[in-house]
Amino acid sequence: MNVLWIVIDCLRADRLGCYGYHRPTSPHLDRFSQDAVRFTQAISPHIPTEPAHTTFFSGRDCFSHQIVTQGGSREPEPGIPLLPELLRDRGYFTAAVDNIGRWIAPGFEQYETYPRWDHRSAGPWRNGEEVTQKALAVLDEAALRRPFSLFLHYWNPHSPYLPPAPFDRMFYQGDEQSPRHRSMDPVWDSPWFFNYFSEWLSGVRDIEFVKAQYDAAIAYTDACLGRVFQRLDELHLWDDTLVLVHADHGEELDEHGCWFDHHGLYDTNVRVPLLLRLPGAKAGGRSIPELISLADLAPTVLEYLGFPELTRGMDAVSLLPLLDPRSNLRPGEGPGREAIYLTECTWMRKRGWRTPDWKLIAALEPDIYGKPPVELFHLRTDPGEQVNLAQERPEVVAHLTRSRDRHISRRLRDTGLPDPLIEQADALRTWQPRFIAGKL
Numbered sequence: 001m002n003v004l005w006i007v008i009d010c011l012r013a014d015r016l017g018c019y020g021y022h023r024p025t026s027p028h029l030d031r032f033s034q035d036a037v038r039f040t041q042a043i044s045p046h047i048p049t050e051p052a053h054t055t056f057f058s059g060r061d062c063f064s065h066q067i068v069t070q071g072g073s074r075e076p077e078p079g080i081p082l083l084p085e086l087l088r089d090r091g092y093f094t095a096a097v098d099n100i101g102r103w104i105a106p107g108f109e110q111y112e113t114y115p116r117w118d119h120r121s122a123g124p125w126r127n128g129e130e131v132t133q134k135a136l137a138v139l140d141e142a143a144l145r146r147p148f149s150l151f152l153h154y155w156n157p158h159s160p161y162l163p164p165a166p167f168d169r170m171f172y173q174g175d176e177q178s179p180r181h182r183s184m185d186p187v188w189d190s191p192w193f194f195n196y197f198s199e200w201l202s203g204v205r206d207i208e209f210v211k212a213q214y215d216a217a218i219a220y221t222d223a224c225l226g227r228v229f230q231r232l233d234e235l236h237l238w239d240d241t242l243v244l245v246h247a248d249h250g251e252e253l254d255e256h257g258c259w260f261d262h263h264g265l266y267d268t269n270v271r272v273p274l275l276l277r278l279p280g281a282k283a284g285g286r287s288i289p290e291l292i293s294l295a296d297l298a299p300t301v302l303e304y305l306g307f308p309e310l311t312r313g314m315d316a317v318s319l320l321p322l323l324d325p326r327s328n329l330r331p332g333e334g335p336g337r338e339a340i341y342l343t344e345c346t347w348m349r350k351r352g353w354r355t356p357d358w359k360l361i362a363a364l365e366p367d368i369y370g371k372p373p374v375e376l377f378h379l380r381t382d383p384g385e386q387v388n389l390a391q392e393r394p395e396v397v398a399h400l401t402r403s404r405d406r407h408i409s410r411r412l413r414d415t416g417l418p419d420p421l422i423e424q425a426d427a428l429r430t431w432q433p434r435f436i437a438g439k440l
């Protein structure tokens with residue numbers, strides 16, 4: 001049994017057709033989703049990229065692996081293997097097309113990389129084709145060396161949103177620089193990231209254009225995935241390959257004034273698409289509403305491949321019982337969670353506690369956007385997290401804070417390690433101040 005694990009950076013669930021989006025951003029993923037199980041409440045607990053990948057490849061939370069920042073100096077706690085390493089030791093050919101490097105790379109026997117955006121060009125960013133080209137070559141090789149585990153990491157929905165033609169005009173036909181537009185004024189008025197946005201959004205006055213470019217970058221990535229799926233067909237791999245497609249985190253467009261990146265513990269950033277296709281399309285088309293963490297993916301994959309002993313020590317649970325239509329789980333019986341602990345320690349330093357109904361976000365230090373220190377959102381009535389109820393519902397804040405703190409205390413006791421949000425201060429926000437404070 002093979003594994004093909006595809007991560008699309010910054011991909012929001014609500015921008016895909018198979019999650020109800022009105023624009024045709026994802027025809028290939030939509031078709032794929034008909035044969036896959038679709039999770040509607042999949043949460044990436046530790047964002048952004050490096051903490052997220054460490055979490056879903058280790059099956060552990062930040063109290064165990066200690067990674068909460070992007071670009072921090074801390075390495076994962078020793079003795080925590082990542083999934084590719086575990087599979088390599090079980091005889092799998094492990095390969096990746098990725099550019100995170102760091103501690104993600106060593107577990108792969110073959111690690112193909114590609115350049116990041118170089119900040120020098122606002123021309124089309126054709127990263128997806130580079131990933132695909134390398135992916136197809138590796139897939140051809142891997143198919144000869146079964147069983148294999150192949151990880152592909154696409155970056156295009158990440159800013160800068162610079163999709164190539166014809167995608168660039170797919171969802172926007174107007175004049176984004178017309179003086180009649182004023183919707184980008186708040187973005188240009190904000191001191192933060194002015195330099196960065198100037199590099200690729202120079203002259204843009206209509207924010208709908210930027211959102212359309214994000215969607216177009218998804219459509220471009222989807223077209224790239226179409227080629228990967230076609231190669232799976234040609235190599236007759238669908239029947240003995242477990243295929244996962246998900247994001248490491250989502251993206252903020254203009255919902256909370258944290259534009260075109262993934263700052264903040266809002267659902268735009270932490271609720272991600274997750275499609276899991278079992279060989280033979282078993283349980284295909286099912287939708288799973290339970291609250292689950294991306295940490296659960298490592299034990300799910302290992303158990304499916306027949307290595308339950310390798311899940312020992314993981315702080316996550318296999319999702320397989322949710323995939324079995326015969327299991328008839330009653331609420332509270334399955335692996336779905338009552339709450340998930342969230343962290344961001346890169347552009348903001350915050351903890352979150354997310355239940356199916358509520359989101360509590362608490363700051364450890366002021367953030368650059370001037371958000372309140374405590375935010376409370378009722379997700380059932382306010383899924384867009386627009387109305388902060390922290391003042392109005394202090395009893396809910398107190399209740400959720402108690403549950404969250406009990407969880408933190410228990411995890412600190414279990415691991416005997418420090419609280420990484422307290423311990424670690426180094427992150428992009430501290431060592432790239434010139435980058436974030438472009439206009440000051």
Ligand SMILES: [Zn+2]
Binds near residue numbers: 009010049050248249
């Ligand atoms: Zn990422």
